[in-house]
Amino acid sequence: MSILLNNHGYDNASWAEILGELLPEQPLYIYNQLDNETLDAIASEIEYAVIWNHPAGDLQRYPNLKGILLLGAGTEHIDQDNSVPDLPIVRLIDPEVLNDMALYTLYWVMDLHRQFSVYRQQQQQGLWQRHDIGQPRDFRVTVLGLGAVGKTVAQRLHNNGFTAQGWDRYPQQIDGISCYEGDEQLATALAETDVLVNCLPLTAGTRHFINDTRLQQLPEGAALINISRGEVIDDQALLKALDCQHVSRAVLDAFAIEPLPEQSPYWQHPQVDITPHMSGATYARSAARLIADNIRRIENGEAPFPLHQHPSRIAAAS
Numbered sequence: 001m002s003i004l005l006n007n008h009g010y011d012n013a014s015w016a017e018i019l020g021e022l023l024p025e026q027p028l029y030i031y032n033q034l035d036n037e038t039l040d041a042i043a044s045e046i047e048y049a050v051i052w053n054h055p056a057g058d059l060q061r062y063p064n065l066k067g068i069l070l071l072g073a074g075t076e077h078i079d080q081d082n083s084v085p086d087l088p089i090v091r092l093i094d095p096e097v098l099n100d101m102a103l104y105t106l107y108w109v110m111d112l113h114r115q116f117s118v119y120r121q122q123q124q125q126g127l128w129q130r131h132d133i134g135q136p137r138d139f140r141v142t143v144l145g146l147g148a149v150g151k152t153v154a155q156r157l158h159n160n161g162f163t164a165q166g167w168d169r170y171p172q173q174i175d176g177i178s179c180y181e182g183d184e185q186l187a188t189a190l191a192e193t194d195v196l197v198n199c200l201p202l203t204a205g206t207r208h209f210i211n212d213t214r215l216q217q218l219p220e221g222a223a224l225i226n227i228s229r230g231e232v233i234d235d236q237a238l239l240k241a242l243d244c245q246h247v248s249r250a251v252l253d254a255f256a257i258e259p260l261p262e263q264s265p266y267w268q269h270p271q272v273d274i275t276p277h278m279s280g281a282t283y284a285r286s287a288a289r290l291i292a293d294n295i296r297r298i299e300n301g302e303a304p305f306p307l308h309q310h311p312s313r314i315a316a317a318s
């Protein structure tokens with residue numbers, strides 16, 4: 001019984017080393033070091049696929065596969081592969097990463113609330129000028145998408161005195177936080193927003209979810225933070241809203257194309273802050289422990305978690 005590791009586009013070596021320490025009984029193969037022939041030769045040994053952005057169709061090659069463990073929280077890569085075998089698919093939800101994403105958001109919400117960008121500009125001009133602001137409890141942050149990330153972010157903002165509220169397609173509950181739900185309540189949530197934080201996963205239903213109409217439902221001068229996926233935002237609509245100052249600032253950590261192409265208008269935009277998809281980067285050591293624990297669970301006949309429902313199976317069941 002072996003593990004196939006494919007941390008596509010990222011470091012495989014440190015993961016291989018740490019998983020090797022945690023699961024010494026499981027031989028491990030690194031996918032991109034093997035050619036097709038070798039993969040076919042070892043296919044029946046593979047019981048666990050530990051993967052990120054794995055080529056569609058390849059998982060069918062391994063007849064004895066018992067579980068698919070993703071190296072990230074997002075599932076859009078695997079969701080697009082309709083040939084994925086009907087096995088447990090486990091997301092990587094690491095509390096360390098959730099904490100980082102909540103801190104990243106808190107940092108930018110504080111920056112936006114205190115107007116630090118204005119003071120940075122004033123310093124360049126040698127200008128000593130204070131600006132009045134409202135209290136944090138009057139600064140309303142709306143978190144779109146109340147999964148593990150959105151809930152943690154909303155709670156952290158609330159615990160730091162901001163008025164956090166959430167919206168999700170389905171009913172959600174978070175202590176002390178107003179949660180809106182469904183299409184009919186979205187406009188109300190957007191209208192009460194100083195900063196909109198996008199935590200929606202990328203699915204067929206959320207591509208370009210933040211579009212012209214929804215941006216226009218925000219109050220004049222609201223800001224946007226995106227810590228999810230670039231494709232949830234309609235870039236043309238956002239650029240238009242920024243250019244006419246309807247959206248005052250955008251903090252973007254995720255983009256439709258990554259790395260962000262050199263010619264993207266976001267790079268030079270004076271109202272945009274860019275970070276290279278680092279709001280919640282995975283820590284191999286803590287995340288590998290979660291993956292090893294889930295592999296042990298499957299070996300012991302227990303359910304791994306958190307499980308992800310592949311969209312093709314939800315469609316088949318309904």
Ligand code: GLV
Binds near residue numbers: 071073074075
């Ligand atoms: C990162 O973007 C992830 O999905 O974990």
